[in-house]
Amino acid sequence: MSQTTVGKARVSKPPSPWKPVKPQRKVNNINAVPSLNGRWGYLFTAPFFVMFLIFGLAPILYSVYIAFFNWDALGTQEFIGLANFDELFIDTRFWNALVNTLDIWLLSTIPMLIFSIGLAAILHNPALRGSTFFRTILLVPNITSVLAIAIVFGQLFGRDFGMVNIIVGAFGFEHIDFVQGTTSSHVAIASMIVWRWTGYNALIFLAAMLAIPNELYESASLDGAGKFKQFIYVTLPSLRNTITFVLIVGTIGGLQVFAEPLILGGSFNGGDSGQFSTLTLFLFEQAFVAYKWGYAAAIGIMITVIVAIVSVINFFITRKLSGDGK
Amino acid sequence: MSQAAVKEQTLPRPPRNKTPRWQKMGITGYIALGIVTFLSIFPFYWMFIVASNGTDEISKIPPTLVPGPRFFTVVNNVYEALPQFNQALLNTVYVGTVVALAQVFFSAIAGFAFAKLNFRGQKFMVLFVILTMMLPSQLGIIPLFMIMGNLGLIDSLGALIIPALVTAFGVFWMRQVIDAQVPNELLEAASIDGAGVFRAYWSIVVPIISQSAFVLGLFSFLATWNDFLWPLLVLNTPENFTAQVAVNQLKSSYAIDYALNMGGAFLSTAPLLVLFIFVGRRLVRGVMDGAVKG
Numbered sequence: 001m002s003q004t005t006v007g008k009a010r011v012s013k014p015p016s017p018w019k020p021v022k023p024q025r026k027v028n029n030i031n032a033v034p035s036l037n038g039r040w041g042y043l044f045t046a047p048f049f050v051m052f053l054i055f056g057l058a059p060i061l062y063s064v065y066i067a068f069f070n071w072d073a074l075g076t077q078e079f080i081g082l083a084n085f086d087e088l089f090i091d092t093r094f095w096n097a098l099v100n101t102l103d104i105w106l107l108s109t110i111p112m113l114i115f116s117i118g119l120a121a122i123l124h125n126p127a128l129r130g131s132t133f134f135r136t137i138l139l140v141p142n143i144t145s146v147l148a149i150a151i152v153f154g155q156l157f158g159r160d161f162g163m164v165n166i167i168v169g170a171f172g173f174e175h176i177d178f179v180q181g182t183t184s185s186h187v188a189i190a191s192m193i194v195w196r197w198t199g200y201n202a203l204i205f206l207a208a209m210l211a212i213p214n215e216l217y218e219s220a221s222l223d224g225a226g227k228f229k230q231f232i233y234v235t236l237p238s239l240r241n242t243i244t245f246v247l248i249v250g251t252i253g254g255l256q257v258f259a260e261p262l263i264l265g266g267s268f269n270g271g272d273s274g275q276f277s278t279l280t281l282f283l284f285e286q287a288f289v290a291y292k293w294g295y296a297a298a299i300g301i302m303i304t305v306i307v308a309i310v311s312v313i314n315f316f317i318t319r320k321l322s323g324d325g326k
Numbered sequence: 327m328s329q330a331a332v333k334e335q336t337l338p339r340p341p342r343n344k345t346p347r348w349q350k351m352g353i354t355g356y357i358a359l360g361i362v363t364f365l366s367i368f369p370f371y372w373m374f375i376v377a378s379n380g381t382d383e384i385s386k387i388p389p390t391l392v393p394g395p396r397f398f399t400v401v402n403n404v405y406e407a408l409p410q411f412n413q414a415l416l417n418t419v420y421v422g423t424v425v426a427l428a429q430v431f432f433s434a435i436a437g438f439a440f441a442k443l444n445f446r447g448q449k450f451m452v453l454f455v456i457l458t459m460m461l462p463s464q465l466g467i468i469p470l471f472m473i474m475g476n477l478g479l480i481d482s483l484g485a486l487i488i489p490a491l492v493t494a495f496g497v498f499w500m501r502q503v504i505d506a507q508v509p510n511e512l513l514e515a516a517s518i519d520g521a522g523v524f525r526a527y528w529s530i531v532v533p534i535i536s537q538s539a540f541v542l543g544l545f546s547f548l549a550t551w552n553d554f555l556w557p558l559l560v561l562n563t564p565e566n567f568t569a570q571v572a573v574n575q576l577k578s579s580y581a582i583d584y585a586l587n588m589g590g591a592f593l594s595t596a597p598l599l600v601l602f603i604f605v606g607r608r609l610v611r612g613v614m615d616g617a618v619k620g
Contacts, residue, residue, distance in 0.1 A: 032444035033510050035517040036526060041445035044523075048436040048492045049451075055489040057458065059466030059473065066468070122358055127351035134359050136606040139613065140366045143602055145552035147570050148591035151577070152369040155376065155584050161385045163372075199366065203610060207617035245618040256462050259554055266577070280464050288559060293468050300465040307462055 063297045071294035084298035094299070096274055097282040098306070100186065104261075104278065105254040107190035108197075113246070115198045117239070120205035121231060135206070138199030149192060150263035154179075157188045179264060185276040189260045201246050208242040209235060244318045248311050255307045256280045279303050370592075370599065377401075377589040384584065400589040407576055407586060410564040411593065414572035419597075421486045421568060422550040426543040428491040434539055436492075437500025438531055442513060443523070452501070458494045467556070474560060485560040486568070490550060496542060499616065503538040504531060541612030544605055551598060569594040 032038065067085075070078040088094050119138070123131055141149075156163045157178040165175040178184045216234045225233060258280035261270050268285035270277025277285075280303065287296035376384050379394035405411055439445070440452055470489060471480075479485040508531050516526045554570045561571055573590040576583075602609075 027444060028446055028448040029440075029442075029444045031441065031505060031510070033442050033513040033517065033526075034444065035514055036443055036523050038444035040523040041439035041443035041448065044435040044439035044443070045451065047432050048497055051432070051492045052458070052494065055470065055473070056466070056492075056494070059469035060461060062469035062472075063466050119358070119362060122355040125351050125355060128355065129351070132607065132610075134363065135610045137363050137366050139606060139610055140599075140602065141369075143548050143552075143598055143609070144370075144595055145554065145570055145573075145598075147552075147554050147573055148373070148595045149369055151573075151584075151587050151591045152373055155384075155588070156369075156372070161389060163389065166388065195365070195369075199362070200613065203613045204617040207614035210614075242618050252460065252462065256464055258464075262555070263574075263577075283464060284467075284555070287468050296468060300462070300468075304462050304465055308460075311460075 063300055066294050067297035067301050069294040071292075071297075073291035073293060080294070084295050085302075087295065088298055088302060093274060093277065093282060094279075094302075097270070097277045097279045100182075100270070100274075100276055101255055101257065101278045101280075103183075104186050104189050104193070104257055104276070105251070107186055108193035109247070109250055109254060111190075112194045112198050112201065112250070113243070115194065116201035116246075117205050117236075117243075119198065119202035120209055121235065123202065123206050124209045124235075135203060138202055140199070141196050142200040146192070146196070146259040147263055149196065150260050153188065153192050153195075153260075154264055179271065180275070182275040185261075185264065185271060189257070189264060189276060192260045193254070193257065197250070201250075204246060205239060205242060208239050212238045240318065244315060247314045247318060251311050251314055252307055255310060256303065258284065279306070370595065373588045373592040373595070376584050377592050379585070381583055381585045396585070397589075400585050401593065403586050404576065404589045404593060408564060408567075408572055408590075410567060411572050411590070413565055414567040414569050415594070415597065417483060417566065418551055418569040421483055422547040424487050425490045425550045426547040428487075429493060429496045429546040430539045430543045432492045433496030433500040433542065434504075434532075434535065435527070436497045437502075437504050438527055440497070440501040441504040442508065442510070442531075455494045455497050459498060467559075471559060480560055481562045481566055483566060486550070486553075486557055489556075490546075493546075496546070499542055500535070500539070502616070503535055507538065508534050537608070538612065538615070541608055544609060545612070548598065 028038075068079060068081055070076060070080045070083070122128070123134060128134070157165075159165060159175055159177045159179070162178075164178070169175055176184050178188045212235065216238070217230055220230045220234050257278050261276045261278055261281055262268065262284075265271045265276065268281055268289050270281050270285075279299065283296050283299040283303065286292045286299060374397070375390065375393060377400045378397035379390050380396045380400065383390045383394055408414075440448065440455075474480050474485045474489075477484075477488075479488065512530050513526050516530050521529065551568075552570065553568075554574070557568045557571045558574060561567055564572075564575070567575065573587070573594050576590040577587055
């Protein structure tokens with residue numbers, strides 16, 4: 001090979017003063033520090049990628065694979081194509097769980113959004129005293145375990161001696177059997193979710209409100225807008241991205257709700273007649289009670305698809321509602 | 327969405343004294359905040375009320391609303407029903423600490439690389455991290471269970487630690503933090519002075535991000551402490567239980583003994599509340615710093 005290069009002496013030309021010097025390495029990150037050797041980036045990110053691929057992504061991909069099998073915990077492994085999905089689409093338990101999940105999601109998301117934006121607006125007021133205290137209190141519900149709280153709420157919503165029913169009774173109404181009813185059990189579950197997330201999201205909205213330039217409020221005020229009008233015309237439109245973000249995160253979490261109903265009912269059934277069975281609860285029931293792993297994997301895929309669809313719908317609705325309002 | 331998160335996190339918060347004076351704080355605002363404060367605290371108070379009065383006292387109309395004398399009896403009952411309860415609390419502290427330290431370490435180095443280093447395939451990698459954050463975590467639970475079985479980790483604390491060592495969220499979060507908080511000029515100056523990547527990371531980046539890293543660690547610790555279903559699936563013997571599994575065990579071993587259940591719930595929650603007294607304000611700042619603004 002050496003003879004072919006003979007004669008082609010490598011003479012490096014002096015750099016032309018008229019052409020800009022090309023950067024030696026391709027810029028993959030415009031914010032990067034050029035003088036640091038970027039190759040170390042592979043080493044620094046390797047632990048994350050290696051462990052994530054093994055314990056995060058590989059299980060998900062494998063789960064997609066076994067969804068096409070009749071696969072149970074005892075060792076049956078039989079390729080059945082899309083039969084799991086065929087079965088799923090005519091399984092009334094699946095549709096029941098889907099309706100329950102969407103119902104609980106609506107019952108929790110809408111009040112949570114209204115309460116948290118309202119709370120953030122109150123906390124946004126610079127005249128408020130003790131704001132650090134109130135901000136900290138808002139986060140307390142978020143740090144506690146779903147299990148402990150579900151035990152408390154289960155007792156508070158109890159039929160005979162629950163606090164909620166004692167109050168209901170004091171107004172002269174019949175006691176409500178929250179766990180047995182469909183809508184009432186959804187209300188009980190949604191109230192746990194609202195309790196847990198309202199304060200957290202209020203802090204998110206508060207942070208977004210604090211980032212709104214004061215000039216907007218000042219000019220609105222000069223134009224004669226009162227506090228309420230300022231909220232409608234200045235605050236809300238500025239929160240567009242934050243509302244979208246909170247909704248999408250809330251949707252991903254809300255459509256996977258399982259811990260609250262699991263503890264409320266004490267089993268994977270989601271109540272005696274499945275009145276508060278949710279999609280994820282149904283998945284776990286199939287996986288760890290019925291041991292139908294292939295079927296459970298198919299449910300998991302459907303959950304992912306549903307989460308994606310609802311997130312996209314959410315995204316466009318919030319864009320439309322707040323974007324065209326100007 | 328993620329673009330907005332990337333760009334706008336760096337916005338400085340306006341100083342408070344510049345906020346307009348025309349707004350007045352009415353009494354209704356305080357009433358609303360008072361109600362919210364009450365509702366946030368009440369479930370914990372109620373746990374203690376039920377645990378200190380016994381089930382009979384609260385099973386009447388109107389129920390008792392003040393603490394009773396039976397708290398230590400109930401605590402004794404908890405330890406009788408599950409002698410390993412203290413062990414479960416220790417296990418939880420151990421798992422939570424290991425997971426928190428690992429997540430902070432791996433997230434910080436990966437976040438540093440994504441924020442400040444220039445290497446091929448980087449854009450794709452970041453996109454990959456963001457996309458995987460959107461996948462429902464329950465999707466891989468069955469194969470993960472199989473992997474843990476193959477590794478012989480079922481019924482051991484390793485089954486809780488190993489899958490939790492890294493998270494896409496942590497990496498994304500540290501990338502945001504390092505991008506927003508560490509000025510390039512400092513790193514450039516360090517490298518002119520002869521510092522390599524490791525030195526620059528250790529002497530410049532680590533001191534600046536330590537506060538945010540602490541917040542990430544706290545959130546990992548809390549999430550691990552409160553994780554419920556996965557420990558329930560992989561742990562069988564009481565010596566290996568975490569606090570949540572232990573509390574759940576109380577629930578299933580008796581019919582409905584609310585005092586016992588709430589006693590367990592109280593014991594498993596009290597350490598977090600004590601921790602929160604010390605770190606609550608930092609957590610609040612962490613949540614607000616990480617918010618998508620505008």
